[in-house]
Amino acid sequence: MRKSLFAIGLLAAICSVQAQNVLIHVDDNATTYVSKGTLVYSGGGLQMRGTGKIENHGNFMVQGTSTDSFKTITTGNTDKTEATGGGNFVNSLNEPTAYSTYNTNNSAATPAYTYGQLFITGIPQANLTGIVDQEFRAVNHGTYQQIGLPFYDKTASTLSTELGKTFTNNRHSQNEILWNNNTNVVPQNFGTGYKIGIGLDGFAYYMLGGLGLNVSTVTRTLKGRPLTDIGTTTTLQGAGANVNFGTNGNALNQYNEKYYSYVQDEFETTPWSATYGKNVYQFGNPFLTNLDLSQIAKNEANGDGNYLTTIQGVRLEIAPNAVQTTSSGTVTSGGAAYKYIAFDASGNPMAGDYDYQIVRPLGTFVIKLRDNTAADQLNFGTLRRFNYYTRNSSTAYSVTANKNTTATYKQLGVIGLDVNGNEVARTYYVVYPDGTTGHSLTEARAQVTIDVSDVLGTYEEAPAGGIDPNYMSQYRLYINEANENTFKGKNIRLKNFDLNTIKSYKFEVRENGTPINDGVHTLSSGIGFYYKSQNGTVQPALQGAVVPVNGADYDLYYGEPSNVVLATNETKSPSRTVVVYNPGIENYVVRFDPNWKKADIEVYDMSGKLVITKKAVNTSTDFVIELDSKLKNSYVVKVVSDKGETVNTKILK
Template sequence: MKKNLLALFALGAICSSLNAQNTFINDAVIVKVNPNTLFYNGGSVTVNTPASTGTTEKIINQGNIQVRGGFTNQNTTGKNFVNKYTGSSSYGQLIIDNASTVTGNIAIEKTKMDVNANDYAMLGLPFLAGQQVSTIMNRITGNTSFSGSCAVNTPCGQARYTQSALVWDVANTEYDAVTATTTVSPGSNYTLNVRNGGLRTFIQGLGATTSFGVYGVPNNKTVTFDYESGLRNFPSKAAYSSANWGSWKELTNNYDERYNSYLGNPSGQDGSVRFGKNIHRFSNPFTSNLDLSDISRATSWLKIVVNGVENTPTQLHDTALRIRITKLPIAYTINWGPQTGGSNTISDTRISAYLTKAASGATPYTWAGNPDALLIKPFEYFEVEYPTLVAANIGGTNVVTSKYTFTDTQKTFDYNFSGRPVNSGVFARSSQNQSQNDTIGTSYLNDETLKQKGLVGDNDFTQVELFLSKNNEIQGEAGYLINSSNYTTGSANPATVRISTNPIYIYEETKTGEFLSENQTLLNEFNSQDYVGKPIKIGFNNLEEGAQYRINLRLFEQSILNQIDSNFNVGTYYLLDKVANKVSTVDANTEISFTADDKINDRFEFYWNQEPKTLGTDDLNKNNATYLYANNNQKFVRFEERNTTATVEVYDVSGRLISRFSNVNTNSDYKLDIAKAPNLYVVVVTYKNGKVVSEKTTNK
């Protein structure tokens, strides 16, 4: 039985259902599914358009199509069936159930890559296994431009950098060559060469066009990865686990490339036994969005294997690790608010969501960070990391063994979790007013499904998002301050060195309000009841002295889905600018503009629910404590006693004197000479009045 689907779609219904009937689409009609429209077919779908007119778009999907039965497209290229891209929050999606049989190609449109700003572009291939990557690449460009002369795990010199595609190899921490006969692995992280070759030429010829088609057989099958990172230089897992970054960063991979050419060479990481490990990279394996928010025991897509036993993140979250999911969006528009009124397109901003542990509550875990990181669009890639790994709690290893399984459960048509109007960009302030937000928020803040996923908490959760910009361009990732009466203050391990490489970060703190200068994070959580009126210090990396920067904020309450436009209902943040000697009440319109200098890491502090006092003339630039801090790979002493002198001594941990400097003026910070200092050393400051302060630190 044949159906003319044009009549069904012309009804404009939100949902069109054909139950279990089979549907045939021939060359006599053009079918269009409009945005925000769901077309559901309980039977099989067969698309039959002759090859002679097969390049004409016959099925134009700008909305959502779900097929419960089989799917067949008899056209050889798939250009007749296109998932249309109309915007970052409006694009065609296709879900075909795992049990279905699929044959025949479709086209999925993708935004144009910026080949002038990037040498390589990430691109997932959400197509069934068995198709050749070279075929898919050639269909993009319309010719036989695919280059893949390098063999896998074989050095090939400069030819390595003219290959059309590479694919991430977790077991060897490298990008593997993709040859002409390499077949698609849906969900694998592919990177495409746009620095030269046929793809670059093709994209440059698109002109003002913002999208192009990628053709393949849509993947509907469950995808599973068993990941355990390693290096060819360390055949033993135990040896790799204990090796620090400094011992292997300049070793070479299977293609005679140094590992730091992949992972960078950030300062302060040489002693880390975790940096560069557990890099688990993926792409969306499906032709619809991928929902990563549900990690509950019943339906988690992630299992961590400890001594042969599979555990969900929630089972290990009490003692072992925090999960971080990061993705690189295609493009976002950033609105800077009333001061500039301008906007700018950023194509390389990483965004992250963090699974945090609550000390109590109906749901013992809550997502923090950016919720957009938990919804992966077709073609997008993402990473799973373990930033607070405790080796002793996962079998005594720094290498996480993980099993990832993406099924029908993770397929979704949702463009966001809350159903709220989509903002113009991931960092844009909402255009809704507060009363509208409250009305819209009522439904999902009480949604039990969202609560079970950890997207909504039954507590006083608040979140401040901080992102740094220079010349209207975001610098690195956002940082987050989160608090709740369910969190634990000072939960970071003081013995664990975590040096941030991000342009903006937050110092970890102790329960008494002291900064851990060697413990820097992008996510700082504290208890909203026991950390009142104590400082939360903001730090920066590698800023250009004399350059102008700005910090913008977003505020969230009770849920990372609930962005608010004024002040928190449960408390207040205050910002102390120690250079301007000014305290400001933080709201959603707060912007912080400053000129970078060599003391910028001691300028800004946040306080919760108790306004700090501004400082008198005698106390300016004084933190009421002697402490050490790092800036641009140098170590400084900040003195608590001013208008006096001190003796500064450096000792190794055995008590041997390394250096001694007398009559040091305490009115300005003192730069330590640590060229001869060991990795771990102690700084002793003896003031003229006899007060002695000692601080242990690392030579990083």
């Protein structure tokens, strides 16, 4: 039985044209307005004729069959084309200036940013000839805009007019169009004469040259034929499996570009390890509806059919101007440039930026798997969702399903605010019964690293609490995990690297992704998170509380500590000085703490022989440790400031 259900502000000149495989017809000169929050359901095809228009501010659902159609036609009853179409079905933005605000992942919260969504199911691609206008705003990502393009048979050059800049075929010009080849781990050229949606999957991940591109202060409208949901399943296997990155990423791709110039993998704490940059799948949203990623690794009885058994995590929304191009390549500026979700062994989202699990139309996301063995499949069609919050696994899947919650993972978010109360940085500390305390390449599931340029993060913890000195100068963390039971009452170290910018902290406490009530401290376990400034007392981290910053170093606890006397190596604030590999010069450098003025540097080989010594080094720029790249030796680096502060670390080649 076919059904057509309407709850809209205005119906005009709509009739049934079933003989043409169309259930709903909007005639010439008629306008139908679908208001915000309204669901319109059609149990068959949809057609708009001439200037007939559906202005969609809500949710429009078309459920058809192989004989149904979605059409925009002229008054002469011929299909409109890429050149002549547009203006018939418009997905409108309701709060266009709120594009940078992500909605709170809670069914009780009022969404801050909403838009018209179109859901079409069961209709073959050949019958989807209608042109949809998709209004679009997003943060400007920097030199390359990351985007999904959910259209079929759309000429790439049409993006020039729609986005207000001219795209060319010149690589490295920041005017080109690229798409990411997951198998070969390379952004490939996509010519302006190529057809989007033909040759490449509809869920391809595109990168648009950002020179002169403005998608934030101007509402853009992209036009094209929507993609079918038939055949939108892909197998996640082989990403980077046969790619040899070379030592420290120095091998060349097909464009003679070194892999280190663009490959990043914040899910790995050891750069260029065996799985660094591999098992990574970059996707664009192929539909004109939201995608819900919260259950992609859950084996559900009545779910969306997705079950990624080896998932490690998902990388989500990109920060403004995070993508930057230099002479060394194009990379994002640190771990805080993205949002992340980590998953546990049972497929539950366990830590990270829970509010970002909904991917907007034209949005992108990246999946990191632990290995390439499972050949699991991802069905994009069943990820679609009208709501702006996620569905829980105990709720059967549908595009309009609600959310339930359970409690397992306990997370403290520390948000760094500037003098005006604006967020400038954040970091997370998560605990759970099977959590891993300390460094582990294989066991830790929630770890995500940050870059040395990021201004807020935590250090890897030692089993007894405090900083593990073995990794203090190697990496810092955006998401840090520890075991809920064995690490209870012990401290991890929070570091503020820019006291001139971060003036206060705001606490965000979640249990299994759901925020606890404002002003509340205790979680379902009867235990809560605590914090302590360097010279302060232990205080409960209350939900929503804002506290002034009283120094660069704080300690974070799950469970009230019984003894807050720090270990000997914890009595001083750790230095920001690190030794890192700089792929641009193919050598290691010392990057100094900004509070240092001069430094002495000594480098020893593993036999104890002093191979490099420099006195009174200027700390305003990186110091290059000039080692013979042909030798695979390991070294110990000792750096001493003019005030006697010492940093020791190892270089393993």
